[in-house]
Amino acid sequence: MSSFDDSEAFEAASAVSLSAQAMAARPKPYLDGLNPAQRDAVQRLDGPVLMLAGAGTGKTRALTARIAHLLTTGAARPNEILAVTFTNKAAREMRGRVAQLMGQSIEGMPWLGTFHAICVKLLRRHAELVGLKSNFTILDTDDQVRLMKQLINAAGIDEKRWPARQLASIIDGWKNRALTPDKIPAADAGAFNRQGPALYAEYQARLKTLNAVDFGDLLLHVIEIFQKNDDLLEQYRRWFRYILVDEYQDTNVAQYLWLRLLAQGHMNICCVGDDDQSIYGWRGAEVGNILRFEKDFPGAHVVRLEQNYRSTGHILSAASGVIAANKGRLGKTLWTEGEDGEKVRLIGHWDGEEEARWVGEEIEAMGHGTRGMDPIRPDGIAILVRASHQMRAFEDRFLTIGLPYRVIGGPRFYERMEIRDAMAYFRVVVSPEDDLAFERIVNTPKRGLGDKAQATIQKLARTNGVSLVEGARLAVDSGALGGKGAKELRALLERVARWRSMMAGAVAATSDDLIEDMGAGDRLSHIELAEVILDESGYTAHWQNDKTPEAPGRLENLKELVKALESFENLQGFLEHVSLIMDNEQEDSEPKVTLMTLHAAKGLEFPAVFLPGWEDGLFPSQRSMDETGLKGLEEERRLAYVGITRAERLCTISFAGNRRVYGQWQSQLPSRFIDELPAEHVEVLTPPGLYGHQGGMAASASPVSGMMRGSDLHEQAARADVYNSPGWRRLQANQGRFGMRQPSEAKGITIDAEAVSVFSEGDRVFHQKFGYGSIISVEGDKLGVRFDKAGEKHVVGRFLVAADAAGDVPF
């Protein structure tokens, strides 16, 4: 059934056909300047190779040189190399750099792309083997959730208690683990009110009738095709002579299985990654995949890239010191030929605002060149936070002082409401059967077609077995809908039909005869058509009439969207592209400070990096530790490692003694990771004005002194009966607000965090939100509390404060 031969991908690249000897003799400029480890990783072509590439060790360089080597020596033609990345950005960069190395643009390399893009290509080709048509649509998260909402309601489940989002994430989790509905383990049977597995099965059935797939399916369907069609799999195995995988530490089970299926046989698979930078466990990534590589691929050759070209010695040593606390690493020692540079700087602040103010001042000072260093411009500086809400304090401050900044991450272009709405219009025009898109636009802008009218349409469509658009037509024609709604709906349907007829190309593809009937002059370019759709639908007007402050920006985005159409031939092509792609980075002239999350920073580098908010509970994140315990803590630690290693010359870590958390003031204690920073690579800064009035004791005033005298303090804290006194945490908390300068407290909390159960059954407690209550159960850090007013709740211990029997409260 395979369509190997008519495939563009398989034909494209036989361009050059020199003999192998001739190829081997060609010069290899891509080897120039590579260190021995890199050369090894580049030249060892056959058999499994694990390239363990530490931060800043020239991983991409080695990877692209390896591709160049495969091509230059004639080991493989461009279309015989399977090179997978996680992001489109990474794929683009790799493509560009290979082209650069080869001194020509790479014709072919059709199999360089993201897991998902490659799977789409494979699945379009073999869709019928899993009961799909090759023009299946790809649902994004939003569509997914909407579909699940319907299923949940249909099953009579209270959607309030069991939100569709949660089901979506459960099902995603299963798909990440390559679990089809029939393979859900007993341990997961209780998920989602015991209905998870059944709903999953229904969801899959529904997708099939919709001729749709979600992201997870892209992988799973291809795996299924491979597993059930030996000969086909065999053909692909032979075709993909060499496999390269970037960021292997981020692969999930499904991706691992997919790779293993393809690599079996020749085993020419080269995986590149860094176990110390595995920070996507919550997204299904399995560090285990990289840790197990040598077992999975016997005879694997492991190359360690350890020479770092990015950071100074102090920065590398500090990062190494932190990551060394993790267990079960493959182990690497980063080193540099460069200088030691500045030590990592550590500073504590009174609160988050103070921290932001100080960072702002530092950035301004860096612009002029401080500490005998060259000036660093704003675009050489990044602030990396654990959680995006931390950004607000910095944004506020930067706006106040007029410091230009940009935020990376946040709602992406194609996820914005207006863009999604506009694209739903396009989708309805392009594919009349796209019910999800129709649902989205039928009453946007408002047309007086609310829930009731939509239910009528749904019902008509379902009973007649037609799409929603058809159902709507029936509703209008049969008079099932009346009044204003019906009139508007009729007008909408007429417009959709007209837009469709104006669409160039698509008509020809479906039915040649119709072309005669239609004046070619009616057909517009897809760009003009898009404009017409947005105008005539009333969507543009909708935002023009909107008085909210976001409206102008949304109109801008719509213009941007139309502009983006220029690089595509038609709407279909554009929609296809968008369903797989997200980023829309627009570069501008002014140098700006970058504000982003630690996760978003992986792979990037900056001369100067600020790492604020190193406080226990925030970083490492309490939630992460509650959910996955040590595993979670280790992932947080890797995040710390990623953060520090982003810095080239200057790395500044900070924490605040007090922070507003969900609108409430909380005292914070320095992150345990601060204790793990090796003292000899750290310089402790004294915040201006904070300790001025406290004579003497400069050392104990320093926020970091705890880390140098850890054991003393440990004993001291233990003697102070930390573990048993229910009031101790409260005391710490209160003193923290006013006296975070005392190191014993800073250290105290670290110990305290291990002694999770400060409370025991029967204790009286106070919670900022729920008020007074008594502990009724203790389970690790999670406490069951019967609140006097708020009823029984499960809360995390740190949000509780001991109240003595009299009910006297500390605030």
Added chain:
DNA sequence: TTTAGCATGCGAGAT
């Protein structure tokens, strides 16, 4: 059908 007003919940986010 639309809207205003209160309850609820909160981490990172590619494809």
Added chain:
DNA sequence: GCATGCTAAA
């Protein structure tokens, strides 16, 4: 502190 999502009123 803020965004989201539902109930109650217009």
